[in-house]
Amino acid sequence: xxxxxxLDSQVPVFEEAPVELRCNYSSSVSVYLxxxxxxxxxxxxxxxxxxxxxxxxxxxxxFEAEFNKSQTSFHLRKPSVHISDTAEYFCxxxxxxxxxxxxxxxxxxxxxxx
Amino acid sequence: KAGVTQTPxxxxxxxxxxxxxxxxxxxxxxxxxxxxxxxxxGLQFLFEYFSETQRNKGNFPGRFSGRQFSNSRxxxxxxxxxxxxxxLYLCASSLDTGGVGNTGELFFGEGSRLTVL
Numbered sequence: 001x002x003x004x005x006x007l008d009s010q011v012p013v014f015e016e017a018p019v020e021l022r023c024n025y026s027s028s029v030s031v032y033l034x035x036x037x038x039x040x041x042x043x044x045x046x047x048x049x050x051x052x053x054x055x056x057x058x059x060x061x062x063f064e065a066e067f068n069k070s071q072t073s074f075h076l077r078k079p080s081v082h083i084s085d086t087a088e089y090f091c092x093x094x095x096x097x098x099x100x101x102x103x104x105x106x107x108x109x110x111x112x113x114x
Numbered sequence: 115k116a117g118v119t120q121t122p123x124x125x126x127x128x129x130x131x132x133x134x135x136x137x138x139x140x141x142x143x144x145x146x147x148x149x150x151x152x153x154x155x156g157l158q159f160l161f162e163y164f165s166e167t168q169r170n171k172g173n174f175p176g177r178f179s180g181r182q183f184s185n186s187r188x189x190x191x192x193x194x195x196x197x198x199x200x201x202l203y204l205c206a207s208s209l210d211t212g213g214v215g216n217t218g219e220l221f222f223g224e225g226s227r228l229t230v231l
Binding site for chain 1: 118145146147149156157158159162164169170172204206208210219220221222223224225
């Protein structure tokens with residue numbers, strides 16, 4: 001079984017400031033890691049994913065994440081945020097044999113202030 | 115290319131009724147998963163279908179059921195609705211080739227928001 005902990009439920013930040021959303025996971029097997037974003041009244045959109053290889057993963061909208069196996073973390077970062085980045089962000093894991101089943105964290109609401 | 119389509123987008127039911135939600139996956143995608151999203155429990159996996167067969171199931175009572183048709187479209191049904199079933203139900207499809215270690219990304223629809231009164 002897997003579990004995901006997003007360490008911050010809410011993160012306020014000013015426009016053009018850097019941001020880090022933290023995610024830790026637990027699993028007894030190898031997993032794939034994902035970050036999704038959800039805008040109000042919409043579904044989930046994939047920001048980036050880690051499957052294997054380089055531990056630094058770049059995604060859409062200027063986001064990147066780093067996989068740290070020893071610390072079982074997959075933190076999401078953006079060097080300069082925009083108002084339009086205001087949304088809820090979800091970290092998720094999936095085992096390599098788990099068909100269609102993502103285990104999500106509780107979400108982090110990112111609010112970007114002008 | 116059309117995305118994942120869910121219908122209806124919004125619906126209101128009363129306790130004890132049943133509801134059926136529909137999901138049309140992206141063309142060519144054979145895997146369809148369903149998730150329940152609530153403020154208290156977050157995003158929880160319901161079940162996943164591939165080629166009309168349920169391959170994976172979450173920890174929900176038997177009142178929650180689903181099926182997949184030969185064209186990969188899927189439906190989920192909730193019987194004897196309870197107030198706690200009020201939620202956003204999300205469907206996701208994946209280009210799953212069926213092999214072990216599949217890395218298929220899940221593409222989500224916009225969801226069906228169910229309110230139970």
